[in-house]
Amino acid sequence: MEGKTTVPALAELPPGLELQRVDERIMTLNVGPQHPGSGHMRIIVQIDGDRIVACDPDPGYVHRGEEKMAEYRNYVQNIPHLERPVIHDSCNILYPYCLATEEILGIEVPERAQYVRVIAAELNRCVYTLYWLAIYGIFLGHSTMFMWPTGDRELLIDLLEKMTGARVTHAYLVPGGVRNDVPANFEDVCLRQVDYFEKRIREYAGIFYDNPILISRTRDAGALSRHDAVALGTTGSVLRASGVDYDVRKKEPYDCYDSLDFETSVMREGDAYARSRVPWLDMMQSCRIIRDALSKMPKSGSVRVKLKPNPKGPEMVSYKRVESGRGALGCYVVSDGKPEPYRVKMSVGSFRNLIALPYLLRGEKLGNMPAVYWSLNYWPVEADR
Amino acid sequence: MEKEGVPAQSGGGEKGQEAKKAEAPLPEVDSSLRSRIESLFGERATVEFARPGRMQVNVAGKDIVEVARFARDELGFDHAESVTGIDRPADGQIEVVYHLGSYTRPDLAGHVLAVSTRAPREEDPSPGADSTRLPSLRGVFYSVEFHEREAFEMLGVYFEGHPDNRRLLLPEDWADMPPMRKDFAIKGR
Numbered sequence: 001m002e003g004k005t006t007v008p009a010l011a012e013l014p015p016g017l018e019l020q021r022v023d024e025r026i027m028t029l030n031v032g033p034q035h036p037g038s039g040h041m042r043i044i045v046q047i048d049g050d051r052i053v054a055c056d057p058d059p060g061y062v063h064r065g066e067e068k069m070a071e072y073r074n075y076v077q078n079i080p081h082l083e084r085p086v087i088h089d090s091c092n093i094l095y096p097y098c099l100a101t102e103e104i105l106g107i108e109v110p111e112r113a114q115y116v117r118v119i120a121a122e123l124n125r126c127v128y129t130l131y132w133l134a135i136y137g138i139f140l141g142h143s144t145m146f147m148w149p150t151g152d153r154e155l156l157i158d159l160l161e162k163m164t165g166a167r168v169t170h171a172y173l174v175p176g177g178v179r180n181d182v183p184a185n186f187e188d189v190c191l192r193q194v195d196y197f198e199k200r201i202r203e204y205a206g207i208f209y210d211n212p213i214l215i216s217r218t219r220d221a222g223a224l225s226r227h228d229a230v231a232l233g234t235t236g237s238v239l240r241a242s243g244v245d246y247d248v249r250k251k252e253p254y255d256c257y258d259s260l261d262f263e264t265s266v267m268r269e270g271d272a273y274a275r276s277r278v279p280w281l282d283m284m285q286s287c288r289i290i291r292d293a294l295s296k297m298p299k300s301g302s303v304r305v306k307l308k309p310n311p312k313g314p315e316m317v318s319y320k321r322v323e324s325g326r327g328a329l330g331c332y333v334v335s336d337g338k339p340e341p342y343r344v345k346m347s348v349g350s351f352r353n354l355i356a357l358p359y360l361l362r363g364e365k366l367g368n369m370p371a372v373y374w375s376l377n378y379w380p381v382e383a384d385r
Numbered sequence: 386m387e388k389e390g391v392p393a394q395s396g397g398g399e400k401g402q403e404a405k406k407a408e409a410p411l412p413e414v415d416s417s418l419r420s421r422i423e424s425l426f427g428e429r430a431t432v433e434f435a436r437p438g439r440m441q442v443n444v445a446g447k448d449i450v451e452v453a454r455f456a457r458d459e460l461g462f463d464h465a466e467s468v469t470g471i472d473r474p475a476d477g478q479i480e481v482v483y484h485l486g487s488y489t490r491p492d493l494a495g496h497v498l499a500v501s502t503r504a505p506r507e508e509d510p511s512p513g514a515d516s517t518r519l520p521s522l523r524g525v526f527y528s529v530e531f532h533e534r535e536a537f538e539m540l541g542v543y544f545e546g547h548p549d550n551r552r553l554l555l556p557e558d559w560a561d562m563p564p565m566r567k568d569f570a571i572k573g574r
Contacts, residue, residue: 060554233464233528252495347467
C-alpha cells in the first residue's frame, strides 16, 4: 500500500500511552463524553456488526481532585466540598468521612443525632435512587418513568429542605452529629410524606417493573454470576442482584442501624432486570427504616457535639464504610496530628462497579449497552471524584 | 446554630485515644487473624494496629503478592475494596494500602484487612521509568485493576505485572508530575 506510514512499536511509547492499529472488520465507536446516554464519561466500544467485542470505559471528564483539596482544609471545612461528587446522595457520601473523622478526633455522637443522620441518609438514598431510576427510564425510551420519579423526588427534596435548609447540597452531616436539629413538626410531616411516597413507588411496579417491554430489554442482558460479582469486587445493588447478601448496614452497622428493623434486598438472577429492581426494593426498606427510626428516636436532646476550633487528633488512620445508594462507600482518612487530614481517600461504589462494565458488555448487542451500563448504578461524577 | 448545653468534645487528647485502644479487648476472630499472619510470615509482616474489625499489616514490596495470596486463599478475603497511595516525602517513600474485604465469609463480613507496602520515592519523578515500582496485585485480586491505574497516574507508582498501565482519570496529555504527590501544589494554596 502506498503512503503507509511506519508506526513506532508499542514498546517505544512512553508508559501510559498506547497506539492502536485500525482493523478492517472491527469498528471503534466512542460513546460519550457528551452523549446523553453515557453521562460525563466516554465508553470506547469496539463492535463487529452490532456485537460488542471489547469495551474500554474512560472516566475522568469530571475529575475535580476532591482528595487533593481535602489535604488543604481542616476536618470541618472539608464537609461542603466532599459531598459534591454525588449531590443527590450528599448525606451518604459524607457519612463515612464523618465516621472516620469522629474516630480520629475521639468523639461520641449523641443518640438523637444518630437517628437524625440515619433518617437523612435514607431520604437521600431515595432521592438518589429516584434520579437514577428516572434516567434509567429515559435510557430505555420510557418517558413516563422519567416523569414519575422526578416528580416524586420533589416531595423528599422538600422534606430534606425542611430538615437541612438546602434542596440538594445539604452539608448536613458534620463530625460530631448533624448541623442543626430538625424542625418542630418534622415527625408528622416526614411520616405523611413517607406514607405517600411508599404508595407511589408501589405503583412503579405496574408501569415499569412488570412492563413486558422493560422485561424484554433487560431480562438476561449483561448477566453477572455470583462468583464473578464477588471476584470483580462489585458492590451495592450490583452485588445484591447477583445473589450475594451483603449490605454494610447489616454486616457492619454504624450509628443506630443495629437497632432498626429492616431487611437486605437480594435477587438471584444477576441480569440487568435484577439490577434495576434491587434499588427499588431498597427504597421500600428505606421507608421502613425511616418509620422505625422516627418511632425510636429520642424526642429531645443534643444533635451535635461541640468541637474545638481547628480540631485535631493523634497520628492514626481510620477506614469507615457505609452503604450508599450505589453500594459500599469507604473513606480512608490519614491523620498526622495536624488540623488538616494528611490524606483522604474515598473508595466509591461507582468506581468499584465500573470494572464490571467491560466484562458485561463483551458479546452483548450494541443496543443493549445503555440498559446494561446504567443498571450498574453508576454515577460518573462520583467515580471521578 | 449552637444549642445550649451541648456536651463538650469527649476524649480528645492523644493519651485518651491510646488508652481507649489498649483497653478494648480484641474479639477472637481478630486475634486469630493476627496470630495466623504473624506465625506464618514472622518478621516479614508486622501488624501495625489491630482494632475490632480493622487490622493493618505492613509488608515489603517483594512479599506483598505472597501475603495477598495468603489473605485470599487461607484467610478468606475475596476482594479488594480500595487501593490508596499516600506520599511520604519525609520517609522518601510512597505508601500503597490495599483494603481487603470478604463477601463470602460471614464471620469476616465486618472486617477490613489493610495491607500496606512502600515503594521508593524519586525527587524528580518520571512515572513508569523510575524506581517507584511495586508488584501488581491484579493477578490475585481482579478488582484492583482500576484502583492501581489510579494510583499509577496520581502518585507515579508503576505496578509491575499490571496488564493495562494507562491513565484513567487524568487527561491523556497531562505533562506535570503525579498530582497526589505532596510537592504538587494547588494554585493559590
